[in-house]
Amino acid sequence: MQNVRPKKHLGQHFLTDLSIAERIAQAVKGHDGVNCVLEIGPGMGVLTDFLLKNPMELYLIDIDSESIAYLYQKYPQLKEKIIEGDYLKEDFSSVLPDKYAIAGNFPYNISSQIFFRVLDERDKVTEVVCMLQKEVAQRIASPKGNKAYGILSVLLQAFYDIEYLFTVPPGVFNPPPKVDSGVIRLTRNQTEKLDCKEKLFFQVVKAGFGNRRKTLRNSLKSFQLPEDLKINPLLDKRAEQLDVADFVFLTQQIEASRGNH
Structure with a gap:
């Protein structure tokens, strides 16, 4: 199988460090008894390999047709569960169960949009374990009174408990990004709806x-x-x-x- 070329316009930086991929996969806890995980942007499956060791049912979504062709070859057993599409626009109602977790190495350029979609789907998304630009990861996990604290911090913390897990240096990616990355875990809290409009x-x-x-x-x-x-x-x-x-x-x-x- 020919390797997939990372595409700049898709914000692709493929993780090459297996121990980091394993740590991310192990951070998915299956909160609330959830038995399904959707990986966003699997690329060449470095994280996928470790998510497959998890007992949860695994689905993959990628917008890159070259990645999709590669994933079909690499994981014939997942054929029915590999989705070519845009996470921001895809309708999962007939594909995924009522509740699911999300994992992934998110493209830097759309990570905030992914979280706004997660907010829209918060009744279904019980947990998110992801890697993104360190600055954005810190912002999301930041408590009040901190310079990093912002709009996304408040909106996500209204519905999720958020932990900053660890920092990842640029050298473990192909191509290396110009900044550090951070891994965070969001776990759905008890708030079903806010006490206001x-x-x-x-x-x-x-x-x-x-x-x-x-x-x-x-x-x-x-x-x-x-x-x-x-x-x-x-x-x-x-x-x-x-x-x-x-x-x-x-x-x-x-x-x-x-x-x-």
């Missing part, structure tokens, strides 16, 4: 981080804050100092004031 919550979080140096009093001005909320000390803080519960509280207050008009 979710769309408004997303808007409040995005507006709050829109200008990180401003206090929330300034960055949330456009929401016509109720008078009694304007004197709340939370508004003297910046977005990075608030946790999920604080943002839910602010959203509830804005929601309530709109209901009173």
